Amino acid sequence: MRDENNPLLPAGYDIAWSIVAVAVTALTIVALISLARSAKRLTTTQAVVWAALVLLVPVAGPIAWLAVGRRAGAAEHEHSG
Template sequence: MEVHNPLIPAGYDIAWSSVAILTFVLLIVALVSLVRTARRLTGTQALLWTAIILFVPVVGPLCWMLIGRRAAAPPSGSA
């Protein structure tokens, strides 16, 4: 008979906890990035990106990191 210790989490508990932590970290990184580039966005754009990042769990932050930051970046030819 195998004895299971309830204090040691199962493998799937560890995996899902890791996914949740990574999702939270991605959310925080995207929000910090948005705040740093917000002065190059209009108020409406910043509010819309904030809502997308917060309410669309993984896709929202990824869209900001891949699309939004580039759109908010200053032109590369400016000096």
């Protein structure tokens, strides 16, 4: 007979939330690395605002940087140079 309340075996939702947490953390780290590499093309204010957005708005912040921010920073750099 299987014990449903075994504290040593995590429940399915615990495993699922752990996977989500790892994915969100990885996405944030990737976005911060990308931001750091692109920082030369941004003003200080832009870099700080993007970093705050990436860190303070889970999922949407990193996705916004990866989808929009780094391209906008590259386009501004091309136009100014």
